[in-house]
Every structure is written in structure tokens, then in C-alpha cells.
Amino acid sequence: MYAIRPETSGDHAAVGALHRAAFGDDGVSKLVDDLRQQSGALPVVSLVAEAAGGDPVGHVMLSHAWLDGAHRLIDVMVLSPLGVMPEAQGKGVGTALVAASLEAADRLGAPLLFLEGNHRYYGRRGFVKAASLGFRRPSLRMPENAFQVARLASFDAGMTGTFVYRDVHWRHGVGLYRGSEAMRGDETTAR
Numbered sequence: 001m002y003a004i005r006p007e008t009s010g011d012h013a014a015v016g017a018l019h020r021a022a023f024g025d026d027g028v029s030k031l032v033d034d035l036r037q038q039s040g041a042l043p044v045v046s047l048v049a050e051a052a053g054g055d056p057v058g059h060v061m062l063s064h065a066w067l068d069g070a071h072r073l074i075d076v077m078v079l080s081p082l083g084v085m086p087e088a089q090g091k092g093v094g095t096a097l098v099a100a101s102l103e104a105a106d107r108l109g110a111p112l113l114f115l116e117g118n119h120r121y122y123g124r125r126g127f128v129k130a131a132s133l134g135f136r137r138p139s140l141r142m143p144e145n146a147f148q149v150a151r152l153a154s155f156d157a158g159m160t161g162t163f164v165y166r167d168v169h170w171r172h173g174v175g176l177y178r179g180s181e182a183m184r185g186d187e188t189t190a191r
């Protein structure tokens with residue numbers, strides 16, 4: 001019912017509107033605007049979900065980040081943000097965007113895809129709690145249970161370390177988790 005395709009410049013206004021509707025303010029749409037300008041070892045991926053002939057009702061972005069490993073910096077990706085128009089929620093749009101994100105990150109050769117989100121949602125969509133694999137979260141302000149990771153084809157077991165966001169995410173407030181209360185980690189208190 002919904003097709004997933006790369007975002008074009010013609011989608012920018014609709015994508016901004018859907019994040020304002022999904023998150024209730026314009027913080028996430030500003031993050032999206034700034035992420036579009038980011039360059040790095042891995043490209044920004046921006047995907048929309050739309051019903052035939054309609055405006056985008058869902059959007060996800062992947063961007064470059066690092067895993068600060070014991071011997072080197074490893075190029076990885078982060079999934080942020082993900083938003084679906086309130087009237088389109090609960091119909092599989094978010095699930096389809098997460099699946100497309102895993103495929104896209106894998107195709108780009110990223111070994112790991114990290115995110116901050118609710119394990120009850122992402123745990124059924126290919127992610128595990130990153131701390132359970134020994135990864136260290138980027139900030140004590142990120143609830144440990146909200147720190148999620150998916151291992152992709154080019155992952156190898158020697159890849160351990162601390163997940164480090166690029167500057168855009170720090171400027172927009174890592175740890176100031178913006179999803180609805182219900183989408184935060186099982187524990188909302190950082191520790």
C-alpha cells in the first residue's frame with residue numbers, strides 16, 4: 001500500500017510537516033534540514049513512504065557516525081529520525097521504513113546501524129540492546145535501554161567500542177529523546 005523511495009528536494013516541505021505532526025514541534029524537522037548538509041565517509045540516506053499519488057506520510061534518515069574502537073575509528077550509521085504522520089500510524093509504515101533502512105545501510109557496507117529508541121518497537125525489527133553486545137552509549141543522558149544496534153553483513157566480532165555521533169546530532173540534543181513518552185526506552189531515566 002505504501003511505497004518506499006528516496007526523498008527528493010520536492011519532498012522537503014512535506015517531510016518537515018510530517019515530523020512537526022509526528023513529534024509535536026519543529027525540533028526534528030530542523031535536525032533533518034541540518035543532516036541533509038552532512039557529508040562523511042558514508043552518505044546520508046533519506047527515504048520516504050507514500051501512498052500512490054499522495055504526499056509522503058513517513059520519513060527516515062540514516063547518516064554517518066563512528067564507533068570509537070580499540071584500534072581505530074570505524075565508520076557506522078545511525079538511524080534518526082523516524083516519523084510517521086499521526087493518521088498513518090499503526091499501519092506498518094514505520095516497520096517498512098525500518099526494513100528499508102537496514103537494507104540501505106547494508107548495501108552501503110556499514111557494519112552497524114545504531115539508534116536511540118524503544119526496544120519494544122525496534123527489538124522486533126532487527127535491533128538488539130547495544131549494551132548487551134558490549135557497545136558503549138555516546139552519552140550518559142541516553143537511557144541504556146534505548147541504545148539499540150543492528151549488526152549487518154560486514155560486521156565482525158572485533159568491532160567493539162563507543163558509539164559516537166557526528167556534530168549535527170550533538171547540536172540538536174543527544175539524550176534529549178524527542179519521541180513520545182511511550183517510545184522512550186523501557187527506563188526513561190538515564191543511568
Ligand SMILES: CC(C)(COP(=O)(O)OP(=O)(O)OC[C@H]1O[C@@H](n2cnc3c(N)ncnc32)[C@H](O)[C@@H]1OP(=O)(O)O)[C@@H](O)C(=O)NCCC(=O)NCCS
Nearest residue numbers: 022082083084089090091092093094095117179180182183
Ligand atoms: C513510532 C512510529 C515511527 C511507528 O511507526 P508506525 O508506522 O506507527 O508503526 P508500525 O505501524 O510500523 O508498527 C506498529 C507497531 O508499533 C507500535 N507503536 C506505534 N507507536 C508506538 C508508540 N508510540 N510506542 C510504542 N509502540 C508504538 C504499535 O503498538 C505496533 O506494535 P505491534 O508491532 O506490536 O503491533 C510512529 O508511531 C511515530 O512517528 N511516532 C511519533 C514519533 C516517534 O516517536 N518516533 C520514534 C522515533 S525513535
